[in-house]
Amino acid sequence: MKIKQQKLIKTFLIDELGSDKGCALFDEQDKVLATLIKNTKGKSENQIKTLVQTILPRIALYKTLLKNDFSDENVYAYMRKYMIDTVAAKKHASTAKMEIVPGFYSIYSKVFLKIMRTTDLQDSTQKCGDGYYDITITKCLWHTACVENGCAELCRLFCDVDDVTYGGLKKIGFTRTKTLGYGGDCCDFHFYKK
Numbered sequence: 001m002k003i004k005q006q007k008l009i010k011t012f013l014i015d016e017l018g019s020d021k022g023c024a025l026f027d028e029q030d031k032v033l034a035t036l037i038k039n040t041k042g043k044s045e046n047q048i049k050t051l052v053q054t055i056l057p058r059i060a061l062y063k064t065l066l067k068n069d070f071s072d073e074n075v076y077a078y079m080r081k082y083m084i085d086t087v088a089a090k091k092h093a094s095t096a097k098m099e100i101v102p103g104f105y106s107i108y109s110k111v112f113l114k115i116m117r118t119t120d121l122q123d124s125t126q127k128c129g130d131g132y133y134d135i136t137i138t139k140c141l142w143h144t145a146c147v148e149n150g151c152a153e154l155c156r157l158f159c160d161v162d163d164v165t166y167g168g169l170k171k172i173g174f175t176r177t178k179t180l181g182y183g184g185d186c187c188d189f190h191f192y193k194k
Contacts, residue, residue, distance in 0.1 A: 003033075003052060003053060003057060004053065005053060005054065005057040005058070006026075006030065006033075006057060008086055008087075009026065009029060009057055009058075009061055009082070010022070010023070010026040012081075012082050012086055013025050013026050013029075014026075016078060016081070025064055025065070025068065028064050028067075028068075029057075029060050029061050029064040030060075032060040032063050032064050033056055033057055033060035036056045036059060036060055036149060037051075037052055037056060040056070044120050046119070046120055046121065047120060047121060047141055050121055050141060051141070051145060055141065055142055055145045055146075055158075056145065056149075058079075058082075058083065058087075058154070058157075058158075059145065059146065059149050059151060059154065061079070061082065062075065062079055062151055062154050063149075063151065065078055065079065079154065079157055080157060080160075083157040083158070083160065083161055084157075084160060084161070084164055087161055088160070088161040088163075088164035088165055089164065091161065091164070091165040092164050092165050092166075092167070092168070092169075095165055095166070095169060096168075096169060096170075099169060099170055099171050099172075104171050104172075105171050105172055105193045105194075108172065109128065109133050109172075109191065112133070112135075112191070113126050113128060113133055113135075116135050121140070121141045122137045122139060122140045122141065123137065123138050123139035123140075124136060124137040124138065125138075131192055131193040132190065132191065132192040132193065133191050133192075134188070134189065134190050134191070135187075135188075135189040135191075136186050136187070136188050136189070137180070137186055137187040137189070138185070138186045139180075140180050140187065142155060142158045142181070143155045143158075143180040143181055146158070146181070152181075155179075155180065155181030156179075156181045156182055157181075158181060159179040159180075159181040159182060159187070162174075162176070162189075163176075166191070169194075170194060171193065171194055172191055172192070172193065172194060173191065173192045173193075173194050174189070174190070174191055174192075175190045175192075176188055176189055176190065
């Protein structure tokens with residue numbers, strides 16, 4: 001299975017650390033990723049796909065940086081830069097582009113709520129009303145994967161990606177008071193029509 005995120009990670013490492021060091025770290029990250037994938041058990045096909053394409057490459061990058069001669073602060077700074085400037089910026093741009101569609105809020109909210117009701121990536125409850133919808137997530141594959149792979153602290157950056165993805169949109173507002181990644185008992189997403 002081709003993992004699209006690997007190209008982004010390799011480019012990021014080369015841009016940040018130069019060709020030699022970036023390529024060497026990428027090769028190491030690729031091996032760590034293969035091991036993480038091989039050791040993943042007891043997940044559905046949908047969960048495996050999301051883990052392989054989205055979550056595990058980032059965990060592998062984090063673990064690779066931790067194993068090398070970087071301070072914890074530098075590892076966090078590199079991970080934050082990758083997650084926010086590369087991943088979140090791309091997701092935000094994609095969501096912002098969709099806003100030009102007439103009836104965007106209505107369409108997006110219906111699709112989002114349907115996905116949340118039917119996915120096995122999270123355990124959640126949903127509530128919607130006139131001009132808003134709330135999602136309360138009590139179990140999340142991103143958080144579970146970070147915990148299972150010994151890097152619960154990394155989950156905070158996955159949470160931060162949501163803030164950038166949904167922040168500053170013209171037709172949808174987004175707030176949250178707590179997340180599993182930051183030690184909360186749930187993630188309390190609140191979306192509202194602007």
